[in-house]
Amino acid sequence: MSGDAGDAEIGARTDAYFNRTKAVVGRFGDCRVTYAFFLRRPVIAACGLMTGWLAEVARARGLELECEPCFAEGDWVGAGEPLVYVSGSFAGLVDLETLLLQKLGPACVAAHNAYQMCLALPKARFLAMEARHCAGFGMQEIMAYAAAVGGRAAQREGALGFTGCANDATAHFYGAAAGAGTMPHALIGYAGSTLAAAEMFHDAFPDSDLTVLTDYFGLEVTDGLAVCRRYPELAASGRIGVRLDTHGGRFLEGLDPQASYAVIERHAPGAIRRYRSDAELRHLVGTGVSAAAIWHMRESLDEAGFDRVRIVASSGFGVDKCRVMADAEAPIDVVGTGSFIPDTWSETYATADIVAYDGVPRVKVGREFLLRRVAGQGADAAS
Numbered sequence: 001m002s003g004d005a006g007d008a009e010i011g012a013r014t015d016a017y018f019n020r021t022k023a024v025v026g027r028f029g030d031c032r033v034t035y036a037f038f039l040r041r042p043v044i045a046a047c048g049l050m051t052g053w054l055a056e057v058a059r060a061r062g063l064e065l066e067c068e069p070c071f072a073e074g075d076w077v078g079a080g081e082p083l084v085y086v087s088g089s090f091a092g093l094v095d096l097e098t099l100l101l102q103k104l105g106p107a108c109v110a111a112h113n114a115y116q117m118c119l120a121l122p123k124a125r126f127l128a129m130e131a132r133h134c135a136g137f138g139m140q141e142i143m144a145y146a147a148a149v150g151g152r153a154a155q156r157e158g159a160l161g162f163t164g165c166a167n168d169a170t171a172h173f174y175g176a177a178a179g180a181g182t183m184p185h186a187l188i189g190y191a192g193s194t195l196a197a198a199e200m201f202h203d204a205f206p207d208s209d210l211t212v213l214t215d216y217f218g219l220e221v222t223d224g225l226a227v228c229r230r231y232p233e234l235a236a237s238g239r240i241g242v243r244l245d246t247h248g249g250r251f252l253e254g255l256d257p258q259a260s261y262a263v264i265e266r267h268a269p270g271a272i273r274r275y276r277s278d279a280e281l282r283h284l285v286g287t288g289v290s291a292a293a294i295w296h297m298r299e300s301l302d303e304a305g306f307d308r309v310r311i312v313a314s315s316g317f318g319v320d321k322c323r324v325m326a327d328a329e330a331p332i333d334v335v336g337t338g339s340f341i342p343d344t345w346s347e348t349y350a351t352a353d354i355v356a357y358d359g360v361p362r363v364k365v366g367r368e369f370l371l372r373r374v375a376g377q378g379a380d381a382a383s
Helices: 007-013 016-028 048-061 090-120 137-155 185-191 194-204 220-230 232-236 257-267 278-285 291-303 319-327 368-373
Strands: 032-038 066-069 084-089 125-128 162-165 210-213 240-244 310-314 334-337 351-357
Touching: 007 048, 007 090, 016 090, 032 090, 048 066, 048 084, 048 090, 048 137, 084 090, 090 125, 090 137, 090 319, 090 351, 125 137, 137 162, 185 194, 194 210, 194 220, 210 220, 220 232, 220 240, 220 291, 240 291, 257 278, 257 291, 278 291, 278 319, 291 310, 291 319, 351 368
Parallel strands: 125 162, 125 334, 210 240, 240 310, 310 334
Antiparallel strands: 032 084, 032 351, 066 084
């Protein structure tokens, strides 16, 4: 077995009371149980990593399991609705619960966040950039998988969704062979100028599209246009993008509060003429990568004749920011984000309860709702 699927790793990582229960069951006799897995909040069904790992363990242990998904991958799931039922040997399953829950809850909530973001900006493509925000590869894999599931769910409703990620190891979730991305700030610092960094990149990867990061020197417009003028053929063919990643400590080049309000007035006056929270105002007309900053960049590119140059936006693009951008009709072509990772981790806590022992429905008081789909029984079966 690979990774955390080995018995020694499972025993070390699961909760001690499950290991002790396994020992008790081994002493007093095994039985066949049915587990119900669920979350207490609405989510998008993203069970594939969990069920795939369970199948790997079952093969290694020689277990015969029945796994009954209640929803297709990417379906919307209401709070408390069972996501999947798993039936099999109690002794073979009991020590797996902790690790199964780890792989289920965060994935379903992150998929829900990704789905909401994609629907808010259906004409933008999303690039998953979660790795730097994750506590190791295990979390990174779950988050990348979740963004892919949520993105595909949004694609079924007409959005472009998540179309790639920044890492080779998780690119397969998006049907790609490798991660996407061109340059970090470090390359621009090394090159000494934004234009020089673009030239180095194009020289090293002449067949790749060029997305230039423009905020290093605080000259997003000036440096973006300089790259477009250096490579007019690439710009005319839609192979150049300018990535805006301006930090929240300053305005994008050419903007201040008054100019930011004026930009939004020109393009989406309705977005600014009603009550807004402080956070919404920052997303609209504040510092950093605001809706005003994106519109200002689009104006500058178009006025210079580079109407086919794409705008890539990053920096804090979560569900709320995407909704504000949609309200302002911000002309974003691609969003680079890791902010689909849940902010409130208590919402990601998945739960599992055994709901049948040797075919007899039985569950703790208050969880009778989980019995609805067990062997055709209703909630009264526990009485």
